[in-house]
Amino acid sequence: MQNVTLTQVYKHPIAKKYVARAGLDHAINTAFSAFDIAIRENVDTDLATKAAFLHDMGHYQWYTEGEWDFHSYKENDIHAIKGAERAHKLLIRLGEDRKAAKEIALAILLHTDSYLPEGQLHLDPLQQVVACADEANEEPNGMHHYREITEETALLRLQSLDRLVAGSKVKKKTS
Ligand SMILES: [Fe+2]
Numbered sequence: 001m002q003n004v005t006l007t008q009v010y011k012h013p014i015a016k017k018y019v020a021r022a023g024l025d026h027a028i029n030t031a032f033s034a035f036d037i038a039i040r041e042n043v044d045t046d047l048a049t050k051a052a053f054l055h056d057m058g059h060y061q062w063y064t065e066g067e068w069d070f071h072s073y074k075e076n077d078i079h080a081i082k083g084a085e086r087a088h089k090l091l092i093r094l095g096e097d098r099k100a101a102k103e104i105a106l107a108i109l110l111h112t113d114s115y116l117p118e119g120q121l122h123l124d125p126l127q128q129v130v131a132c133a134d135e136a137n138e139e140p141n142g143m144h145h146y147r148e149i150t151e152e153t154a155l156l157r158l159q160s161l162d163r164l165v166a167g168s169k170v171k172k173k174t175s
Helices: 006-011 013-022 024-041 045-054 070-076 079-093 098-109 125-136 140-146 151-174
Strands: none
Touching: 006 013, 006 045, 006 151, 013 024, 013 045, 013 079, 024 045, 024 125, 024 140, 024 151, 045 079, 045 098, 045 125, 045 151, 070 140, 079 098, 098 125
């Protein structure tokens, strides 16, 4: 059983605001990829899909002289730090298990190393799933953030992913 479903997360005003800012379509595609990779790698699909869906919710708007400056933003941004904190707060509010909320927040914090000083990160399997799923859905110049999707389609896709996650958990218990 999922403590908190993707659909519940999506319907919360905080998720609506911040997930949409970085691209709802990208968030959903990344969540689907995370599901596939998690199944392959034997990682918890519930944690992986929620972390992937929320991984970019820390993005914020940054304009230089009234113009959106993607390159300057990319160089100076700390969206993974903000996202981890926002996602954690949201999940706790929705009643997520504290341990799960922490694991999800950590996977979001580490889904990119763009804000860290040079060095090698050692990711655990869940963190790797989220980082790989994000990478699989990236397009040049951040174009994946601008793909459009209707609210109706978003909801239908998340409901079907919730069913997949629930099914995979049942299977895991019986196997
Ligand atoms: Fe992303």
